[in-house]
Amino acid sequence: MDTDLLRTFLEVNKTRHFGRAATNLYLTQSAVSFRIRQLEIKLRTPVFTRKRGNLRLTSAGEKFVPYAENILQTWGRARQDVALTDSYQQQLTVGATSLIWEINNTNEWLEQVEAIQPEWALRTESLNRQQIPSALLEKQVDIVLTSEPPKLADLQQVRLTNFVVVLVSNEPEQNMNTIIGLPLVYLDWGTRFAVEHSRIPALQRAPILHSHGCQPALKFLINRGGVGFLPLSIAQPWIDSCKLYFVKNSPIIQNELFMVWLSSNEKYEDISVLIDVFSETQNTC
Known part of the structure; x- marks a missing residue:
């Protein structure tokens, strides 16, 4: 299929x-309309209702969205993989939620990997929590950094x-x-954090902001006010x-950061090079 x-x-x-999409893609609106018609011909079903x-999106279009995203991600990885020069012998694809990518620990981890394996090319992917198992199983990523394996x-x-x-x-x-009357900002770290949060009586109310990213939560707290948990480093x-x-x-709620991978991954031997180094790492932010 034409990407x-x-x-x-x-x-x-x-x-x-269609007009805004055309502007963002540097196309004419008629070219965008033509491409959507071509896609619908290939799929043999409409993907948009045009009122x-x-x-x-039609119901078929909604179903097609994750497939389109996965195809483009796979194609991007394939192009990068085959384009590796002699300077880069391997590509390692690392996935994490946007929340995990924002904390300092993950940036430090990437820098350590580059120092340990300078001949590797690194690719990062942002995933939502529900995508992590399938991303590993379908080999869309080689490694995931997560607080909840x-x-x-x-x-x-x-x-x-x-x-x-x-x-x-x-x-x-x-x-x-005194915080009982303040607006609550809830930064979603997952199930374990939710359980810890539920044990704090002063925070048991509907949040004014439920966020999957540190920066929106941080900016809301500073500009609009309220109370909420943030990573100390942020x-x-x-x-x-x-x-x-x-x-x-x-x-203070303690979280752990894990590196996870599948032993069936064909890059297992390459990944194992990192294990001895990082299994000893016990830094605290």
Whole structure:
């Protein structure tokens, strides 16, 4: 299938507008319409309903979105793999949620990998939590960095480090009694964090913001106010500048960062080169 058709389909789905998609793709609107028609001919079904001012996916289009995304990701990895020069003998594809990519530990990990294996080319992928098992099983990624390893029979894992999330507010002198009336910002770290969070009576209310990224949560707390947990490494610069403040007597939640992979991955021997190094790493942010 022509990858240009897939890119056009995903851009139209993103913008929900043929004209805006055309602008983003540097095409004419008629060219975008033609590509969508070509895609629908190949799939033998419409992917969009075209009511004036209300462009929406059909049920077939909704089903096709993850396939289009996976095909483009696979094609991108394939092009990068075969284009490796003599300087780069191997490509390692690393996946993580956007939340994990934002903490300092993952950047440090990438730098360590490059130092250990300078002949490797690294590729990073952002995944949502639900995509992680299938991304590993379908070999879309070689390694995943996660705070909650999925339960897969063939899964191998090593703990890289631990990090803490701390309760902060934009208002000084707050404690576990005074925060009850503040808007709640909830940063979604997964099931384990949700359980810990549910044990804190002062935070048991509907969040004004439920976020899967540190930066939206951080900006909301600073600009709009409220209370919520942030990674210490993200919050510390803003605490130092008196834009955020620790909530007094608040619990500190410990998280762990794991490197996980499948033993059936054909790059297992290459991955094992990293294991001895990182299995000893116990840095705390």
